[in-house]
Amino acid sequence: MKTYEAMFLLDNREVKKGWEPLKESVDSILTKRGAEIVVAKRWDERKLAYEIKKQRRATYYLSYLKADPSAIDEIRRDLELSVPVLRYLILSCDAIPEDAYEPEREFTMVEDDAEATESSKEGSESEESSKGEEGAEATEGADVTDTIEAVKAAEGEASTEVAAEAAAPEASAGSEPAVASEPADVSAPAEAEKPEENKE
Amino acid sequence: MAFKSKKFRRVGRDVKKRVKPTEPVEYKNVSYLASMMSPQYRILSRRRTGFSGKDQRILKLAIKRARFLALLPYTA
Known part of the structure; x- marks a missing residue:
């Protein structure tokens, strides 16, 4: 048995139908393959950086579980077929962080998603x-x-x-080639160079 | 931003002290990861972050994981 950290991105349309049943359905995918869930909680509900399956927002569900490495492949396969799970990330972790045991915060669904689709x-x-x-x-x-x-x-x-x-006193143009020959990897400092020279 | 002070000038190769991450570098720490990215959400170079090779690798992985989970954009 190894310890894993799993983050799931859940479809808000499914979350609206009820959080507890959805939570159970996700957990059952894990437990069905012999995994033992240590802690699991809703991590956040936020706007996505980019759309996934036409969804602008999604709920993040974080769980720590103990499972055999061979079971993880099966869990992955099941998650791919699962409808409410938009995305998932399963990582092995050495220890479960303390803050994972903090209780899940109360939350209300933001109706922003409906607006976004309408x-x-x-x-x-x-x-x-x-x-x-x-x-x-x-x-x-x-x-x-x-x-x-x-x-x-x-x-x-x-x-x-x-x-x-x-x-500079010798030739104001003389300092410019030196600036130009610098490796221009960062544009901002190079830009800062110009107004200075005008002052001089 | 247009006018930067003299101290932003960089000439040649500058030898800097290594900087350690001030916060845990993991994909869930989105605000910190974002601070290690350019306004266009590109990962800052080691030169900009001042991280050691090891820390930079950890940072890179964390940002890429955060991107996969749509916590950070790939581009902006």
Whole structure:
């Protein structure tokens, strides 16, 4: 017997018919093959990053189970044929994390899914706006790493900047080829270079 | 964003300290994984993350798993 972590993406249309029966039907796929479910709970209900089988939202169901490795193949086959399971991910795990034992939070189904299927235009608009927000988050994250890099590079940069300033009085164009010859792997710092030179 | 300060300049090969992940790197930690991606949801290079080869591999796998489960987009 090995310990596995399994995440299931469940169709919200099936979830609306009733959470408990659906939960049991998924669990039965596992137990039917001799797996022993240690803990299982609803992990989240969220908007998908992309549509799966025309669904914009889905419910995530996380379970930890003990099973024989040979049973996993059979479970996989059954899950492929299962209608409510849009997607699944079964990973072997060494230990079951503590927070897995926390009780399932209460939840109410968001009626957003119905809107998405009824009026696809509105759905796509809201999707775009939220995508923008997500993008903003990501850029914030990128900025953080940038600043970390910048702080670390600051000492090394100081000396090169002195050299650049020394070169500037001789010929302002002289410093530009040096910039161009750099490996342009990141566009943002290269862009930052230009306004600086104008100042000089 | 258009105007970046001088300290963002990068010249030649810069030797940086390795950074360890500050949060558990697994596919369920979506917000942290997203912070290790570009605005276009591309995985940041080791140069940008500052991770060791081992940590970067773990990150890569976690992001790919999160993408499979539609927690993160493949492209944006």
